[in-house]
Amino acid sequence: xxxxxxxxxxxxxxxxxxxxxxxxxxxxxxxxxxxxxxxxxxxxxxxxxxxxxxxxxxxxxxxxxxxxxxxxxxxxxxxxxxxxxxxxxxxxxxxxxxxxxxxxxxxxxxxxxxxxxxxxxxxxxxxxxxxxxxxxxxxxxxxxxxxxxxxxxxxxxxxxxxxxxxxxxxxxxxxxxxxxxxxxxxxxxxxxxxxxxxxxxxxxxxxxxxxxxxxxxxxxxxxxxxxxxxxxxxxxxxxxxxxxxxxxxxxxxxxxxxxxxxxxxxxxxxxxxxxxxxxxxxxxxxxxxxxxx
Amino acid sequence: xxxxxxxxxxxxxxxxxxxxxxxxxxxxxxxxxxxxxxxxxxxxxxxxxxxxxxxxxxxxxxxxxxxxxxxxxxxxxxxxxxxxxxxxxxxxxxxxxxxxxxxxxxxxxxxxxxxxxxxxxxxxxxxxxxxxxxxxxxxxxxxxxxxxxxxxxxxxxxxxxxxxxxxxxxxxxxxxxxxxxxxxxxxxxxxxxxxxxxxxxxxxxxxxxxxxxxxxxxxxxxxxxxxxxxxxxxxxxxxxxxxxxxxxxxxxxxxxxxxxxxxxxxxxxxxxxxxxxxxxxxxxxxxxxxxxxxxxxxxxxxxxxxxxxxxxxxxxxxxxxxxxxxxxxxxxxxxxxxxxxxxxxxxxxxxx
Numbered sequence: 001x002x003x004x005x006x007x008x009x010x011x012x013x014x015x016x017x018x019x020x021x022x023x024x025x026x027x028x029x030x031x032x033x034x035x036x037x038x039x040x041x042x043x044x045x046x047x048x049x050x051x052x053x054x055x056x057x058x059x060x061x062x063x064x065x066x067x068x069x070x071x072x073x074x075x076x077x078x079x080x081x082x083x084x085x086x087x088x089x090x091x092x093x094x095x096x097x098x099x100x101x102x103x104x105x106x107x108x109x110x111x112x113x114x115x116x117x118x119x120x121x122x123x124x125x126x127x128x129x130x131x132x133x134x135x136x137x138x139x140x141x142x143x144x145x146x147x148x149x150x151x152x153x154x155x156x157x158x159x160x161x162x163x164x165x166x167x168x169x170x171x172x173x174x175x176x177x178x179x180x181x182x183x184x185x186x187x188x189x190x191x192x193x194x195x196x197x198x199x200x201x202x203x204x205x206x207x208x209x210x211x212x213x214x215x216x217x218x219x220x221x222x223x224x225x226x227x228x229x230x231x232x233x234x235x236x237x238x239x240x241x242x243x244x245x246x247x248x249x250x251x252x253x254x255x256x257x258x259x260x261x262x263x264x265x266x267x268x269x270x271x272x273x274x275x276x277x278x279x280x281x282x283x284x285x286x287x288x289x290x291x292x293x
Numbered sequence: 294x295x296x297x298x299x300x301x302x303x304x305x306x307x308x309x310x311x312x313x314x315x316x317x318x319x320x321x322x323x324x325x326x327x328x329x330x331x332x333x334x335x336x337x338x339x340x341x342x343x344x345x346x347x348x349x350x351x352x353x354x355x356x357x358x359x360x361x362x363x364x365x366x367x368x369x370x371x372x373x374x375x376x377x378x379x380x381x382x383x384x385x386x387x388x389x390x391x392x393x394x395x396x397x398x399x400x401x402x403x404x405x406x407x408x409x410x411x412x413x414x415x416x417x418x419x420x421x422x423x424x425x426x427x428x429x430x431x432x433x434x435x436x437x438x439x440x441x442x443x444x445x446x447x448x449x450x451x452x453x454x455x456x457x458x459x460x461x462x463x464x465x466x467x468x469x470x471x472x473x474x475x476x477x478x479x480x481x482x483x484x485x486x487x488x489x490x491x492x493x494x495x496x497x498x499x500x501x502x503x504x505x506x507x508x509x510x511x512x513x514x515x516x517x518x519x520x521x522x523x524x525x526x527x528x529x530x531x532x533x534x535x536x537x538x539x540x541x542x543x544x545x546x547x548x549x550x551x552x553x554x555x556x557x558x559x560x561x562x563x564x565x566x567x568x569x570x571x572x573x574x575x576x577x578x579x580x581x582x583x584x585x586x587x588x589x590x591x592x593x594x595x596x597x598x599x600x601x602x603x604x605x606x607x608x609x610x611x612x613x614x615x616x617x618x619x620x621x622x623x624x625x626x627x628x629x630x631x632x633x634x635x636x637x638x639x640x641x642x643x644x645x
Binding site for chain 2: 191193
């Protein structure tokens with residue numbers, strides 16, 4: 001702070017502070033509003049009479065006897081068996097992350113160390129596939145999946161999600177591996193490793209931040225996906241996101257919208273935990289120059 | 294027993310020649326330096342010996358084993374990389390131990406071997422640090438310790454000192470020389486620094502553009518350069534190479550006239566001499582105005598224009614002259630080397 005170049009005028013200081021607070025409020029408002037509202041009844045959260053009902057919970061108090069209620073969560077998780085969707089999401093996400101990271105690290109390492117030009121074209125093609133909207137893949141798959149009786153099952157969705165995600169993981173991990181000097185592999189090989197041992201004992205430990213960052217992006221892709229999971233999963237195999245969509249889709253029944261709001265909060269919460277937990281690795285992964293010895 | 298035989302070793306990438314039919318026998322316990330400017334193929338040659346690069350042609354033998362098709366780990370070599378190649382996630386101790394671990398040396402011996410290697414390069418105080426917390430010189434010593442820890446048959450060192458500052462370079466150089474004396478392991482050392490080559494080598498291989506220019510002891514290469522490239526590369530300053538013509542045993546060029554080359558064929562010729570062999574004098578074979586004066590500390594260096602180039606002449610440190618003032622230098626024929634201007638090759642003096 002004592003450095004002259006870093007000193008700012010008090011006016012600018014105040015303005016910056018005010019702007020930051022405003023920006024934070026605008027950014028965080030939808031989350032906070034939803035979180036608060038998820039403990040109300042529909043009549044409050046979607047009140048036509050007075051918007052402040054959503055804050056004070058007037059109708060919630062009338063209906064349940066307290067300003068806060070867990071009805072939305074109970075309805076979603078127990079009555080509508082949202083836990084089943086959560087379990088399905090867990091299966092899909094873990095499988096997608098594990099499979100894409102396995103192929104991604106092996107393939108990314110090979111591509112990053114390949115002296116041949118085809119490695120470059122493979123990556124360009126991968127980038128093109130990454131750029132396509134996921135739904136373009138799904139429309140092509142639907143008919144064969146119906147005919148071969150593969151539609152509706154989790155493994156089918158996992159394979160399709162891996163196919164969508166793999167080009168990206170490959171691309172990203174190749175970039176990370178390229179940042180690791182080749183000297184490391186070579187000194188490992190002279191020290192007595194086979195190429196695979198060099199990869200396992202020397203390169204992967206250095207690569208952890210990159211693997212974790214890429215894994216997190218894969219996780220988010222699988223976790224947030226709607227297009228593929230909505231199209232390819234039968235009702236009993238639904239994951240969380242399409243399940244939320246189906247809560248919203250049946251507004252005829254009272255309370256379902258509140259189930260959706262409660263499950264939205266349930267879906268968002270783990271993301272915060274995850275990012276907080278891995279933030280150090282993500283930051284060091286994104287600034288991957290740090291791997292130099 | 295670890296002689297190394299290179300027979301007709303070549304490396305090409307498409308039409309680009311990296312190394313051109315390299316032939317060499319390296320004796321057991323020899324310290325061989327590959328010397329040349331960057332891009333001359335010296336590192337490629339070393340990498341082919343290490344097994345990190347395939348040969349296009351030829352054969353490499355270590356001991357009595359042809360190693361062409363062996364992976365690096367099966368060649369029993371150890372290498373020190375220019376960038377050290379330390380494993381950033383491991384401590385110094387783990388780094389040095391790594392070769393023992395992957396080569397399945399019995400666990401009980403590890404500690405003793407690591408400690409001995411660390412002692413040899415004076416690293417015992419830093420064993421629990423990560424490489425990132427070390428200075429350049431310390432990292433360099435970790436790389437050395439990792440190479441010597443398991444007693445390989447051949448050491449390969451790829452410009453190990455080039456990332457160090459000048460002072461550290463001198464002390465590490467001495468350390469490497471001492472290590473080689475103690476371990477008696479066949480060592481191949483790549484450098485572009487001719488002082489390193491002169492101080493360390495038993496024999497020097499001078500390379501340029503993928504081709505071997507001369508192989509010999511440092512003295513041999515310094516005193517009898519085989520061609521103008523070697524003459525111009527070795528020594529600090531490099532040999533002065535003047536262009537001119539020979540007529541009846543007298544060499545003449547701009548500002549220079551040297552008699553006494555009896556029996557040398559007439560025609561265009563390059564005459565070379567070393568700055569320290571010549572001396573400033575009242576009158577001499579070279580007479581020209583001073584182009585520049587440099588004080589080196591133990592001496593000073595006068596530069597004049599002669600024979601189509603700048604010629605350096607060593608003088609006493611208290612010698613001083615204004616730029617432009619006339620000086621003369623005695624350059625007797627006896628200290629001169631003759632080269633053919635067309636091929637660059639050395640012409641033996643006295644030959645017809």
